[in-house]
Amino acid sequence: MVSIRLAVKADYPVIATLTREAFEAEEEVALVETLRNGNDILAELVAENDGAVLGHVIFCRGEVKTENAESYPVALLGIVSVAKAHQREGIGKALIETGLALMKARGEGVVFVVGHADYYPRFGFDAELADRWSCRWAGPHFMAVPLAIGAEDWPQGEVRFPDPFYLFD
Numbered sequence: 001m002v003s004i005r006l007a008v009k010a011d012y013p014v015i016a017t018l019t020r021e022a023f024e025a026e027e028e029v030a031l032v033e034t035l036r037n038g039n040d041i042l043a044e045l046v047a048e049n050d051g052a053v054l055g056h057v058i059f060c061r062g063e064v065k066t067e068n069a070e071s072y073p074v075a076l077l078g079i080v081s082v083a084k085a086h087q088r089e090g091i092g093k094a095l096i097e098t099g100l101a102l103m104k105a106r107g108e109g110v111v112f113v114v115g116h117a118d119y120y121p122r123f124g125f126d127a128e129l130a131d132r133w134s135c136r137w138a139g140p141h142f143m144a145v146p147l148a149i150g151a152e153d154w155p156q157g158e159v160r161f162p163d164p165f166y167l168f169d
C-alpha cells in the first residue's frame with residue numbers, strides 16, 4: 001500500500017531520478033535542488049510503497065506583493081512527479097491531498113499552483129479564484145485552492161513564486 005511521508009535527505013537521489021523520468025528533462029531536477037538550497041520549501045513529501053519512492057511533491061513559500069510593495073507569505077504547490085510506471089494509480093492524488101491537508105493544518109489560507117488545467121481542479125484548485133491575483137503565469141493554468149474561510153480576501157497583488165521558477169520563462 002502506498003503511504004505518504006515527509007522526504008528525508010536519503011530520498012534525494014531517488015527523487016532526482018523520478019523527477020527526471022516524469023518530466024523527461026533536467027530543468028525540473030535542478031529546480032528541486034535549487035529550491036532546497038534556497039530554503040524555499042514548506043514541505044517535501046514522498047509516496048512510498050514497499051520501500052520504493054514512487055512519487056514526490058514540494059510545497060513552497062511564495063509571496064503576494066501588493067501595489068504598496070507590501071509582502072504577504074502564501075503557500076504554493078511547486079512541483080509534483082510520479083514514476084512513469086505508476087502514474088494513474090492515485091499516487092499524485094494522495095501526495096496532493098496529503099500536502100494540502102498539511103498546509104491547512106499549518107494554518108495556510110490559500111495555496112496557488114501553475115499546472116495542468118484539467119488535473120488540479122479535482123483538488124479544489126480554481127482558476128477563477130486565482131484570477132483575483134496577478135501572476136507571471138496568469139490564465140487557465142494559474143489556480144488557487146482556498147483552505148480557510150475568507151481565502152478570497154487574502155491581500156491582492158502579484159503572486160510571486162521563488163526566483164528559480166522564473167528561469168522557466
Ligand SMILES: CC(C)(COP(=O)(O)OP(=O)(O)OC[C@H]1O[C@@H](n2cnc3c(N)ncnc32)[C@H](O)[C@@H]1OP(=O)(O)O)[C@@H](O)C(=O)NCCC(=O)NCCS
Pocket residue numbers: 022023079080081082083086087088089090091092093094114115116118119
Ligand atoms: C501529473 C501527475 C503528477 C499525476 O499523477 P498520477 O499519480 O499519475 O495521477 P492520479 O493517479 O492521482 O490521477 C490520475 C488522473 O489524472 C489525470 N492526469 C494525469 N496527468 C494529467 C495531465 N497532465 N493533465 C490532465 N490530467 C492528467 C489522468 O488522466 C487521470 O484522470 P482520471 O482519474 O479521470 O482517469 C503525473 O502524471 C506526473 O508525474 N506527470 C509528469 C510530471 C508532471 O506533469 N507533473 C505535474 C506538473 S504541473
